[in-house]
Amino acid sequence: MRQYAQFMAVPKETLLRTPKAFQDYVSEFFDETEIGGKEFFTAFLVFSLRINHWEKLKKGVAPCHSVDLYRFRDGLAKEVGLNEWMRKKEVQKETGISIFRAEWDDGYIEPFVR
Numbered sequence: 001m002r003q004y005a006q007f008m009a010v011p012k013e014t015l016l017r018t019p020k021a022f023q024d025y026v027s028e029f030f031d032e033t034e035i036g037g038k039e040f041f042t043a044f045l046v047f048s049l050r051i052n053h054w055e056k057l058k059k060g061v062a063p064c065h066s067v068d069l070y071r072f073r074d075g076l077a078k079e080v081g082l083n084e085w086m087r088k089k090e091v092q093k094e095t096g097i098s099i100f101r102a103e104w105d106d107g108y109i110e111p112f113v114r
Contacts, residue, residue: 006101020074
């Protein structure tokens, strides 16, 4: 089965240049961290279908599924969701947002259960 892990770092100095939707997302889920002497907001991004339980997460763990991010809309074009916006290369270049991703196949074939 294909697995992946993600980590996002947002330079504190550029957060105010992002749409309010992204600022709200970072405020709710990200933790303040120092990396190489610079201040960042950071979070491990998790993909989960348990959208009713995000209030139980601690700072530094953030949802990354588009369904979970749909409520963050302020300042985004109607046709662009937060997930799409923050993954654009030009946005990452302008804001310094970094998303680190690792992928692997664990060899497990998950049975289809409904």
